[in-house]
Amino acid sequence: MFIPLVSCKKKQEKISNFKGQDTKIDLYLKECESNGFNGSLLIVKNDSIILNKGYGFANKKNSITNTPETVFDICSVTKQFTGAAIVKLVEEGQLNVTDSLSQYFKDIPLDKRGITIHQLLTHSAGFGHSIGNGDFDHIPQDIYFKELFNSQLRFKPGTNYSYSNSGYSVLGRIIELVSGKSYEDYLKEKLFEPSGMYHTGYLLPNWDNNSIANEYLYNVINKGNHVSRYKEDGKIAWALKANGGINSTQNDMYKWYLALKNNKILSESSIEKLTTPYVAENEDESNHYAYGWAIFESNRNSKVISHNGFNGVSYYEFSWFPQEDALILFATNTSNREASRIPYELEKMLFDSSYIAQPMPKSEVVQLLMFTENYSGDIKNLDKALKSSFEDLLKTPVPLNRLSGVYMREKRLDKAIYIAKLSTELFPNDGNIWDSMGDIYFNAKQNDKAIESYQKAMELKPEEGDCFWCENSQDKLKILK
Numbered sequence: 001m002f003i004p005l006v007s008c009k010k011k012q013e014k015i016s017n018f019k020g021q022d023t024k025i026d027l028y029l030k031e032c033e034s035n036g037f038n039g040s041l042l043i044v045k046n047d048s049i050i051l052n053k054g055y056g057f058a059n060k061k062n063s064i065t066n067t068p069e070t071v072f073d074i075c076s077v078t079k080q081f082t083g084a085a086i087v088k089l090v091e092e093g094q095l096n097v098t099d100s101l102s103q104y105f106k107d108i109p110l111d112k113r114g115i116t117i118h119q120l121l122t123h124s125a126g127f128g129h130s131i132g133n134g135d136f137d138h139i140p141q142d143i144y145f146k147e148l149f150n151s152q153l154r155f156k157p158g159t160n161y162s163y164s165n166s167g168y169s170v171l172g173r174i175i176e177l178v179s180g181k182s183y184e185d186y187l188k189e190k191l192f193e194p195s196g197m198y199h200t201g202y203l204l205p206n207w208d209n210n211s212i213a214n215e216y217l218y219n220v221i222n223k224g225n226h227v228s229r230y231k232e233d234g235k236i237a238w239a240l241k242a243n244g245g246i247n248s249t250q251n252d253m254y255k256w257y258l259a260l261k262n263n264k265i266l267s268e269s270s271i272e273k274l275t276t277p278y279v280a281e282n283e284d285e286s287n288h289y290a291y292g293w294a295i296f297e298s299n300r301n302s303k304v305i306s307h308n309g310f311n312g313v314s315y316y317e318f319s320w321f322p323q324e325d326a327l328i329l330f331a332t333n334t335s336n337r338e339a340s341r342i343p344y345e346l347e348k349m350l351f352d353s354s355y356i357a358q359p360m361p362k363s364e365v366v367q368l369l370m371f372t373e374n375y376s377g378d379i380k381n382l383d384k385a386l387k388s389s390f391e392d393l394l395k396t397p398v399p400l401n402r403l404s405g406v407y408m409r410e411k412r413l414d415k416a417i418y419i420a421k422l423s424t425e426l427f428p429n430d431g432n433i434w435d436s437m438g439d440i441y442f443n444a445k446q447n448d449k450a451i452e453s454y455q456k457a458m459e460l461k462p463e464e465g466d467c468f469w470c471e472n473s474q475d476k477l478k479i480l481k
Helices: 008-016 021-034 075-091 117-121 141-149 165-179 183-195 226-233 250-261 268-275 339-351 364-374 379-389 398-409 413-426 431-443 447-459 470-480
Strands: 039-045 048-055 057-059 287-289 294-297 303-310 315-321 326-332
Touching: 021 039, 021 048, 021 339, 039 250, 039 339, 048 250, 075 117, 075 165, 075 183, 075 268, 075 303, 075 315, 117 165, 141 165, 165 183, 183 250, 250 315, 250 326, 315 339, 326 339, 364 379, 364 398, 379 413, 398 413, 398 431, 413 431, 431 447, 431 470, 447 470
Parallel strands: none
Antiparallel strands: 039 048, 039 326, 287 294, 294 303, 303 315, 315 326
């Protein structure tokens, strides 16, 4: 059941409890900023904006700082727009969530015909996570859906939960078929413009290029931004459309929150439909999935309506606390493990005035990456240079392993190899390190060395407990032998 808003009297009482929180939270975020945080925060309590501010840079080269009007990739938070669009179509009498795929797609395989819109919305349809090679793989529409519908389901529809981007792409296509408009056009007409949101979308907003946040991998490597790629391509790939990749500002997302909260776009009964916890996401049933939202209880036993998203660099989190009449919008264009704790710390500060937050620490990987990016010596001596310069940071295998992974994913395998070699030298009995070494050689097509590394990893398989790298090593050895 959707939780009604608190009364005006209660609001007045609660506001007084949060005086001074803006300064306290701002000082905390400035400490995080000094340790490498870049992003923008909007925090609301009892209809009062406690904080709406940017930190760090949207564009380092041009010294453009982040602000409430900076455009960020909201990543998978896009799904709640898709959920709202479907519920809007239900309101308009154009579809029902009990409708099956066979009503919208011809010649669909028998095992997919009975899949319902409700199952797609709640990730209980059984589709795999994605189709294609990444967010910019422009598979033709007919081929994309043919390939998806011919893929093997993970389970019988309606019997389990498995997070699926491709399932939300199907929803995006249903929105187009029913409305007769493109997915983005429908959202613009029915959701964005009525909410006063003119800086949200894929291609339609007339953004100033200087307002779009560049994405910085570990706050070091400039990866540009997805909006520029959308403009270059002139279209959105179905691998991304309706499941992720929409861009917005914190001010626009706040307008969206107000539109939902005040039933400007959807009726109260539709909001309840949108945010009902339908399908358990985990075995202990502590989290449930609604229609584009995750629903769970806070440690204060209050309802949380939330979703987050990550595209490999940028991270976005939308957390709505309806019983406590509060909102936290968190955006960063330089996500790392250290920054991922910030929203949790902000929530603790918001609801416990005595809580002392722990600032985001300096990332060990960032320090190593800055060094390797600026290293101009002989590549063959990179491992020695790292070892002599960062003795204190190399007490565990984690920083170097993550660093080598960065260069592997960036396809800069020369540096990846020398960093991974240092890892195996310092931590020769860590099987995960050898598995990572194998992956780097595998990508470099040095098959003999890859086999040797994977075999070493399997030799170090623990006798008890989970072996999270073993399956990868086993699978790669089957491919290589």
